[in-house]
Amino acid sequence: MLLRACSRDAADSTADNDLTVSEEPEPDSVPVVSPDLNRSWQRRDALLGLEVDWDRGDDGGIARIEEIDLRTLEQLVSENFIALEERQNVAPTVAEFLDFMRAHPRVKAHGYAVSPTREDYRVSLEGLFVAARDVTGELRDDFLAFCDGADELFIEDELYCWWD
Numbered sequence: 001m002l003l004r005a006c007s008r009d010a011a012d013s014t015a016d017n018d019l020t021v022s023e024e025p026e027p028d029s030v031p032v033v034s035p036d037l038n039r040s041w042q043r044r045d046a047l048l049g050l051e052v053d054w055d056r057g058d059d060g061g062i063a064r065i066e067e068i069d070l071r072t073l074e075q076l077v078s079e080n081f082i083a084l085e086e087r088q089n090v091a092p093t094v095a096e097f098l099d100f101m102r103a104h105p106r107v108k109a110h111g112y113a114v115s116p117t118r119e120d121y122r123v124s125l126e127g128l129f130v131a132a133r134d135v136t137g138e139l140r141d142d143f144l145a146f147c148d149g150a151d152e153l154f155i156e157d158e159l160y161c162w163w164d
Contacts, residue, residue: 034083034086036083037080037081037082037083037122039116041054041115041116041121043081044076044079044081044113045063047076047081048068048113050063050065050113052115054116055117061114061118062113062114062115063112063113063115064111067108067110067129068108068109068110068125069108070098070101070105073101073109074098076123077094077098081123082094082125086122087125088124088126090163090164091126091150091163092125092146094125097125100128100146101128104139106131106134106139107134107139107143108128108129109127109129110126110129111123111124111126111127126162127152127162127163128143128146128160129158129160130158131158132157132158135158135159139159140155140159143159143161149163150162150163151164
């Protein structure tokens with residue numbers, strides 16, 4: 001576990017330099033995508049507040065989502081845009097994210113949406129974020145326990161965790 005006590009802004013300033021895009025994922029990291037997902041990508045993108053020209057193709061077929069609140073995540077699940085048992089690599093399952101966010105409604109998830117033109121069309125959750133104004137001692141403790149094992153964990157003023 002990487003535990004760095006710094007702000008998310010500090011992490012963001014170096015994050016772009018650390019990203020590597022691979023044309024073909026490693027065999028054990030290929031996501032298992034439910035064939036039963038709702039393929040109405042216009043509705044999905046509207047729920048997520050995305051405005052993406054998926055036909056352009058210069059984004060690798062991925063759109064980052066900075067904040068997914070509890071209500072939006074529940075809607076994504078109820079409309080079958082994301083399955084409860086799905087997970088991004090070793091991140092918690094969607095069900096686990098949902099349970100944590102129900103216990104702490106001010107917590108936001110983050111992740112990405114995959115283009116409707118790709119075979120692996122989906123929404124994936126990669127981590128959590130809590131604004132500094134919403135952090136309490138109890139939430140910080142619960143956040144640290146939930147995010148144990150995350151690849152990145154920032155706990156200065158705001159809380160942020162991310163699983164690769």
